[in-house]
Amino acid sequence: MSQTSIHPTAVVDPGARLGTGVQVGAFTLIGADVEIGDNTIIGSHCSFHGPTRIGRDNHFVGHAAIGGQPQDKKSKGERTELVIGDRNVIREFVTLNRGTATGSNVTRIGNDNWMLAYTHVAHDCIVGNHCVFSNNTTLAGHVDVGDWVIISGFAGAHQFCRIGSHAFIGMGALVGGDVPPFTMVAADEHGRPRGINSEGLKRRGFEPERITKIKRAYRTLYVAGVPLAEAKAQLAEQAKDSEDVREMLEFIEAGGRPLLR
Template sequence: MASIHPTAIIEDGATVAEGCEIGPYCVIGSKVTLAAGVKLEAHVAVAGRTTIGSGTHIFPFASIGHQPQDLKYAGEDTALEIGENNQIREHVTMNPGTVGGGGVTRVGSNSLFMMGSHVGHDCIVGDHAILANNATLAGHVELDDFVILGGLSAVRQWSRIGTGAIVGGMTGVEFDVIPFGSVIGDRARLAGLNLVGLKRKNFPREQIHALRAAYRDLFESDEGTLRERAQKVSEGSADQPLVKTVTDFILEKENRRFCTPRGGD
């Protein structure tokens, strides 16, 4: 059975699975679904058509699933889907999707959302992400797996951040960040590769060396556009998975701008 504090309010229609712990003064809306083992500390508010995966732990004063901060939102029945085994700390806010963005905000599993971080409407967040204190995602942002956002950083709407990338504290991200990239600055510029993260993930040395060589070809050359350079690097790196991850990310969508060492390409 779930453990529910007598001061908590669980609206009719909510689904609370076995092993959930609902702390004092929590408010759970009628369309909320909590999977097994979800733990809500005191004063957590969960609203809307929100699904929270098993083992996720939410701390006091988090606001999860309340209506998007979008003036076009008119009460449509949109959703927020949160995966398993996340830690969602104090004062975190996560909003559901909007009709214009597909109707769903998706958050993966095994991530840490530190105090005051924000996931805006229609975002897609992968697994194993870390958003440090007060890191914020505007609407329609895409974060791949293993992304780290430093404290007080901000990501502009519609931006993409590739797998394994790291964003420095107090950095404003205006353009896409390549996988395994490291960006810093008032307005984000590419400062190199996230070599520490690559080594911690135990990628083979030869793959890291190949990625460093590809980085030089992509960002230290003035021949052609970034897209043209990425196409050339991709054609010569079919057997290098890290390099292919980066070039595929660049080539996946046309008419995108990227964080570069020069501030934009």
């Protein structure tokens, strides 16, 4: 089992807790009330502020700002948290902020995510598992992102938006409404649905019949030209033999910001 290694120029507050095998690079600051799990690698010039809880086997490449105060004028310095899971890769100049007392009190990042350079995740966001955020991805406050979501470079989401599992947000797209699971969004004014993420679903082992049912649901919602209430009724019928369509319908019925249409 490897030993914890802290570069001589790093500053680690006595109130921080580092697991076994943690490596801390040069000129990195780890503040009080920060917990970092086993075998996490931290590069140079990073800053970690608490309360922040980080799982094991993560890799912070360098110059990342983790657990900073929420960028919200309503925040008055209340005790709020950032919680990060396991096996995430956090690249250069990524910023992950803590939650707010007027929100959920916590910003939460799941497992096995890749956050590339200059990604920003604001206060009270929830990010699932196996997501890829390309360079300069920007999430405003209170954004909820499901599992297996890919967000391309220079794309962003407005506050309180939800992005469903397996969605794909194209380069430069600005998401101003809720994006149902499996949906592709292209840069067009503020982003518009452009079919389903069929290639991504194939790579994840979705069988052709399963993808066909998702495509049918997408056409019902976006192509048929029927009112949303009628589309939901048709989706309810289709959901009887498709868990994926049921997931889409439950996402829509859960509400939030207006559905991106």
